[in-house]
Amino acid sequence: MAKNKANKNWLHGHINDPYVKLAQKDGYRARAAYKLKEIDEDEKLIKPGQIIVDLGCAPGSWSQYARRKLAGKEGGGIHGMIVGLDMLEMEPIADVNFILGDFREESVLIQLESLLQGQRVDLVISDMAPNLSGIADTDAARVEDLVDLAIDFARQHMKPSGSLLVKCFNASGYTQIVEKFREQFKTVSSKKPKASRDKSSEIFLLGKGLRHPA
Numbered sequence: 001m002a003k004n005k006a007n008k009n010w011l012h013g014h015i016n017d018p019y020v021k022l023a024q025k026d027g028y029r030a031r032a033a034y035k036l037k038e039i040d041e042d043e044k045l046i047k048p049g050q051i052i053v054d055l056g057c058a059p060g061s062w063s064q065y066a067r068r069k070l071a072g073k074e075g076g077g078i079h080g081m082i083v084g085l086d087m088l089e090m091e092p093i094a095d096v097n098f099i100l101g102d103f104r105e106e107s108v109l110i111q112l113e114s115l116l117q118g119q120r121v122d123l124v125i126s127d128m129a130p131n132l133s134g135i136a137d138t139d140a141a142r143v144e145d146l147v148d149l150a151i152d153f154a155r156q157h158m159k160p161s162g163s164l165l166v167k168c169f170n171a172s173g174y175t176q177i178v179e180k181f182r183e184q185f186k187t188v189s190s191k192k193p194k195a196s197r198d199k200s201s202e203i204f205l206l207g208k209g210l211r212h213p214a
Helices: 002-015 018-026 033-043 061-070 106-116 136-157 174-184
Strands: 051-055 081-086 096-100 121-126 158-169 185-191 202-210
Touching: 018 033, 033 061, 033 158, 033 185, 033 202, 051 061, 051 136, 061 081, 081 106, 096 106, 121 136, 136 158, 136 174, 136 202, 158 174, 174 185, 174 202
Parallel strands: 051 081, 051 121, 081 096, 121 158
Antiparallel strands: 158 202, 185 202
């Protein structure tokens, strides 16, 4: 009974969420687009001509936002490149190169390298989050694993002057993640966009400029 009530409350909140309504109006697949939009407008991360990789991109709202920032005239393609990677299928987005699979696997990296043709990436964005169990230590370890993967990916593929934006949670293990970012990036900042729900402990970490490029 309590679970049904919680589900109804969530559904009611979701339907009446201003960002959900805005996403429907603006044609975004998820309200998450506005989190990236707010961070981008604050930090001027996305610029025409860039190569951007979106880790864990499905359902695609971050790639949609990035595409709009790189687009010239409507239907005229984009100035730059966007590559989305995910283990889940994603409906195609115009001008976004999608690779299905785990980016730790050789076959996926071969496809990525084929697209990049030796070029380094300007910006890596990751809205990836694990399935949370509710057990603090377990969840902290899962979040840290995903952040480690994103950092490793950035070190391997990003320009020394590039930036990495990842989602994490201001909970157990957060301090260690911030320390890892400080070890790898010249400047580190945390972002809590307005589009992030008040009750959520999610927070975004932005690292700029690699200290130890691969």
